[in-house]
Amino acid sequence: ADDMGLGKTIQGVGVAELLAREAGISRVLVICPTSLKSQWKNEIHKFSDRTAQLVMGKADDRAAQYENDAFFTICNYEQVLRDIMPIETARWDLIILDEGQRIKNWEAQTTRVVKSLKSQFALVLSGTPLENRLDELYSVVQFVDGRHLGPGFRFFNRYRITDDKGYVLGYRNLHELRKQLQPILLRRTRDMVMKDLPPRNTQIIHIPPTEEQRFLHSANAKIIASITRKAFISEMDLLKLRQALMMCRMVADSTYLVDKQGPGYSTKLQTLDELFEQLFVEGDHKAVIFSEWTRMLDLIEPLLKKRKVQFVRLEGKIPQSKRQQIVNEFQSDPKCKVFLSTNAGSTGLNLQAADTIVNVDLPWNPAVLEQRIARAHRMGQKRPVNVFILVTEETLEEQLLTTIGQKKELAMAALDYESDISEVDLQSGMDVLKAKLEILLGALPEGHRDESLKREKEVEATRLVERREKMADAGGQLLTAAFGFLSQMLPDSGTAPSTETVTQLRQQLTEAAETDEQGQKSLKINLPSEDALTQFAEALAKLLALRPAT
Known part of the structure; x- marks a missing residue:
């Protein structure tokens, strides 16, 4: 559970090599996001002489690939859902989950299927095993050792602080949890290895909204407030609530994302244009630009073309076979200045050629923000990294920004051995609202996953x-x-x-x-x-x- 960018992929390869020598293992299944499959194969060939194959092709072809004699077999989470029968039939000595936070929700279908897989050894790699709630950490640990943290009801009674209605107000006894995790958890933070990383500078740019943004955001905020005050929430209310939350976040970028009415102007786009002048005309930088929404990337592209800035683009619909080509072009071509991406590129990718990260908007999950930044600020980076976070004032984005510090505090208190925090209070107005929404809606929107999942x-x-x-x-x-x-x-x-x-x-x-x-x-x-x-x-x-x- 090392911080993002500290070389967990190499550690995974090393663990497999060590178990091959000491325990005689010969079959390793690596499950990772689609965008990281080629990177895993490249890292294996760089640091090991073991054979490695990517699971690809039609169903019959994939079924045969799980049975061949390659030491490493690399598939993505969506393939596990589709190929559960041949995967279960094959024998695995070690299963490695990369970006293991993908099984944080124990009620999700992906989690249930992945946890049903059996192997002698198990390894989970994640810079953020705890993103929002202790429930997520419990679910991830279950894959490694289903009995280590005990029954769920006992775990939650011991560590949660709840009100009479069951809403989580905070967490307690975290010093006990840290001790309980020590035998199975290895974590090094950026602070521990900061001497090996260049400085990271973060600048939050507050942007006033247009009148159109104010009007649409206010209308949807009223819908959210009216529904959350209800004693009984119907299925229709849940649909309206989810839609209103999405609208608030999209409006904070541009009203065009909601009504598709041209010219798609927003003060955030104007600020981006000015930032591009600073980065690519007055300076010589390479930047990774993240947005939750593909439509927002559509609006950013003309700004880059106007300034004749060469760029590549990655989003969920890009096939796995082309993703590594996009990464390689950005990494190796000095003329390619921008890597445009949705959250499909926020995990695992090595983009050290960039010295700038631009967050056009804030993800619902604060841990995703750190994952984005870690694409450039990671081992192998030689230059200082500048991080820009664009926040539209008077919108949900401002409230999301206030939760980042509290979520980091919870992760540090639960995972870092040297922490002296025993309790974490989540009783700010936004956190109470989010707790209620998370109970009502389950996993709230975090951006688009790969669209290939059927x-x-x-x-x-x-x-x-x-x-x-x-x-x-x-x-x-x-x-x-x-x-x-x-x-x-x-x-x-x-x-x-x-x-x-x-x-x-x-x-x-x-x-x-x-x-x-x-x-x-x-x-x-x-x-x-x-x-x-x-x-x-x-x-x-x-x-x-x-x-x-x-």
């Missing part, structure tokens, strides 16, 4: 997970019936087993059992070999065969 594949993957859960339930019922019948078949000694013996055995079983967030019990049994599973099934079958017909 809804039918999600449904198919969910069905597979649910089928396994039903089979697990049926297995539990089978064991219960078998042990109940065995109890009846054993010769009666005339005396009941001692209460003390039953209590001791039950305590041992309780310690071996796991309890999920809903309080459901499950018993995990480690078997020495595949033959043991067959013997276990045969023994149960014999017990059931003895059962008298009814």
Whole structure:
């Protein structure tokens, strides 16, 4: 869980190499965002002599690729949803999750499917395992060791501060959590290695809105306020709330994003144009420019073309096969001055050729802001990095800006061993509102993910997970019936087993059992070999065969 830009990919390759030498592993599955697949293969070839393959092509081709003998097999999260059956069939010694915060929401389909994968060893790489709430950290840790943090209900009761309605007001006992995480968490911050990184300068540019922006933002803010004050929130209210939040954030960039009425003028675009004059005419800089919205990138492109600034553009719809070409062009071509990107380029990419990061807008999730900045301010950067954050006054962006410090405080308190923070208070007006919205809406908008993810594949993957859960339930019922019948078949000694013996055995079983967030019990049994599973099934079958017909 090192900070962004400190070389986690290389560490992942190193862990796999170490386990190959010490534990004899030979099959590694790397799951990462689509935009990082080629980068993973390049890093493996640079620092290891192991074979590596990218999973690509049609379904039949991909299924065969999971079975071949390459040491590293590299796929993306969307492929795990589509290819769950061949992935489960293959044998994996080590599974590496890169940008592991993608499984932060335990109710998400991606999380459920990824957590169903089995391997002898597991490694999660993430600069932000905790982005907003402790719930996310709990979900990520479960992939490494499902029992390390204990049952969910006990974890949350210990570390959350809530009001009578269940809203999270803060977190407590974080000194205990840091100690609990030490055996499984390795974290180095930028401050620890700052001597190896050049300075980073951040400038927040406050921009007054146009009258049109004020009017549209105010109208949507009133919708948000009216809905959040309601005692009962209907499905229609949720749709209106989500839409109004999106509108507020888009209007802060330009009213064109909402109504598509030309000429698309906004004071933010005017400020950008002036900044481009400073960066590319008066100076000689290379910049990465981020926006949540592809339509905003459409408005920025003419400003660059007007000044004859050469640029490349990355967004979710760009196929994986072309993404590395875009990165290579920006990194190696001195004439290419700008890397335009949505949040599809905010994680994992190495863009050290840039010495400037421009955040046209603020993401809903403050951790994404750090991920953006870390594209340039990372190991290998030789020049000071300038960061510009454009914030439209009197809008939701100003309120989002105030939450950044608090979210950093929570992450530091939970993850950094040297922290002396034991409690974090989240009771600012914006945080209470966000807590309510997050409970109502689940994961709020964080920008567009890769558009290649198909809804039918999600449904198919969910069905597979649910089928396994039903089979697990049926297995539990089978064991219960078998042990109940065995109890009846054993010769009666005339005396009941001692209460003390039953209590001791039950305590041992309780310690071996796991309890999920809903309080459901499950018993995990480690078997020495595949033959043991067959013997276990045969023994149960014999017990059931003895059962008298009814």
